[in-house]
Amino acid sequence: MKGAGRNGVWIVTVILLTISNWVGRVGPRPADGEIAIPTSTRERLQTVRQVLTEVPLIDGHNDLPWNIRNFVHNQLGEFDFDKDLRQIAPWSKSAWSQTDLHRLRQGMVGGQFWAAYVPCESQYLNAVQLTLEQVDLIKRLIEKYSQHMQFAASSREILEAHASGRIASLIGVEGGHSLGSSLAVLRTLYQLGVRYLTLTHTCNTPWAKSSSVEQEDNGSGGGLTGFGKAVVREMNRLGMLIDLSHTARATMRDALRVSKAPLIFSHSSAFAICNSTRNVPDDILKQLAANGGLVMVTFYNFFVKCGPDASVNDVAEHIYHIRNLIGVDYIGVGGDFDGINKTPRGLEDVSRYPELFAELLRSGKWDVLDLKKVAGLNLLRVLRQVERVRDEMRTAGVKPSEEFLASPDTTGNCALDINSVQRVTEV
Ligand SMILES: *[C@@H]1O[C@H](CO)[C@@H](O)[C@H](O)[C@H]1NC(C)=O
Ligand SMILES: *[C@@H]1O[C@H](CO)[C@@H](O)[C@H](O)[C@H]1NC(C)=O
Numbered sequence: 001m002k003g004a005g006r007n008g009v010w011i012v013t014v015i016l017l018t019i020s021n022w023v024g025r026v027g028p029r030p031a032d033g034e035i036a037i038p039t040s041t042r043e044r045l046q047t048v049r050q051v052l053t054e055v056p057l058i059d060g061h062n063d064l065p066w067n068i069r070n071f072v073h074n075q076l077g078e079f080d081f082d083k084d085l086r087q088i089a090p091w092s093k094s095a096w097s098q099t100d101l102h103r104l105r106q107g108m109v110g111g112q113f114w115a116a117y118v119p120c121e122s123q124y125l126n127a128v129q130l131t132l133e134q135v136d137l138i139k140r141l142i143e144k145y146s147q148h149m150q151f152a153a154s155s156r157e158i159l160e161a162h163a164s165g166r167i168a169s170l171i172g173v174e175g176g177h178s179l180g181s182s183l184a185v186l187r188t189l190y191q192l193g194v195r196y197l198t199l200t201h202t203c204n205t206p207w208a209k210s211s212s213v214e215q216e217d218n219g220s221g222g223g224l225t226g227f228g229k230a231v232v233r234e235m236n237r238l239g240m241l242i243d244l245s246h247t248a249r250a251t252m253r254d255a256l257r258v259s260k261a262p263l264i265f266s267h268s269s270a271f272a273i274c275n276s277t278r279n280v281p282d283d284i285l286k287q288l289a290a291n292g293g294l295v296m297v298t299f300y301n302f303f304v305k306c307g308p309d310a311s312v313n314d315v316a317e318h319i320y321h322i323r324n325l326i327g328v329d330y331i332g333v334g335g336d337f338d339g340i341n342k343t344p345r346g347l348e349d350v351s352r353y354p355e356l357f358a359e360l361l362r363s364g365k366w367d368v369l370d371l372k373k374v375a376g377l378n379l380l381r382v383l384r385q386v387e388r389v390r391d392e393m394r395t396a397g398v399k400p401s402e403e404f405l406a407s408p409d410t411t412g413n414c415a416l417d418i419n420s421v422q423r424v425t426e427v
Pocket of ligand 2: 275
């Protein structure tokens with residue numbers, strides 16, 4: 001009896017499990033929260049707006065700070081971010097201007113990595129000073145418009161800014177040349193609140209190779225030198241995101257091998273869809289997913305369609321490809337607005353992000369949780385993991401790295417060779 005009773009319970013359990021499994025598969029897909037999957041364009045946009053109220057839309061890259069230097073020499077007194085810049089010269093006349101506060105609000109942008117970019121031409125010259133000036137500019141911009149923007153340097157601070165109705169404003173340094181090959185500069189930038197470093201821009205640094213420079217790539221290293229690997233490990237220790245956009249494939253592979261924390265591409269799309277070297281090949285995307293990282297899909301027409309014309313659907317194609325290859329957990333957005341002069345139809349400026357999410361919904365294969373992940377949950381997960389690795393290394397007592405480059409950056413002949421001075425004064 002006892003045995004038969006136990007068998008009976010077992011059989012009923014199996015039947016119940018089978019039924020619930022079957023219902024789960026053929027029944028309606030449960031929507032996240034209260035929102036049902038909409039059928040009209042208007043409803044889709046409503047759903048997206050609700051999603052972006054609940055989760056901050058965090059964009060990986062915006063070049064407005066560089067335009068402020070270019071157009072008004074960092075004079076914020078001459079910059080009205082709260083006006084419609086489409087009506088104000090020189091912004092109104094520039095194909096490179098797609099950002100102002102009003103349009104950021106329309107686009108429901110909840111978090112933005114502002115790029116502290118300085119051109120490769122300053123490498124070995126005043127790159128470090130120019131970078132500090134861009135970091136200072138971003139901080140002054142946030143302060144001037146503190147009703148709309150709030151400085152953020154952690155996953156928690158992004159959520160706090162979003163909860164207070166302000167745009168969480170983070171700083172990313174775009175290009176390893178900004179370090180002057182100095183880990184002291186890297187640490188100082190972290191202390192100033194910089195939360196990602198793109199390992200290269202369009203130039204090689206003495207320690208990392210760029211996608212813009214013709215490289216021999218035999219698939220087995222050579223992207224990062226020993227010092228380059230020390231930069232990556234020091235970024236792990238600090239808790240700074242490692243950004244691989246603009247880097248050569250060999251650099252991507254080396255960084256993926258060395259890093260203890262997930263990595264990001266702050267503004268790159270899928271190489272399989274458009275074979276620009278600025279995009280990410282499938283084998284790297286797979287490694288990125290294995291490491292828990294994130295590719296923030298970018299909007300520049302020449303990276304979306306490999307040509308001057310593209311549309312919001314074409315951007316969605318990149319997202320579909322990446323999702324099919326590695327899943328939805330490793331996708332974000334990095335529009336590169338204000339750093340590009342050709343934008344897709346339907347994604348003309350920062351006010352248009354909701355159109356992209358509505359387009360994903362239209363495919364019928366995306367639910368609300370998927371949208372939330374791409375909007376911001378994935379970036380928040382990556383940043384939290386980077387913070388966790390930092391905390392673990394701190395607990396383990398890992399000390400600041402004292403690696404240095406044996407040959408200093410003096411090829412521009414504008415830097416003092418400090419070693420030679422010490423030798424003179426010692427005599
Ligand atoms: C590949 O290139 C790297 C860096 O240039 C070099 O160290 C390595 O020996 C090369 N490997 C092969 C198999 O050629
Ligand atoms: C991209 O594809 C075009 C056409 O097949 C080819 O000419 C070009 O060399 C490719 N570029 C890269 C970076 O693979």
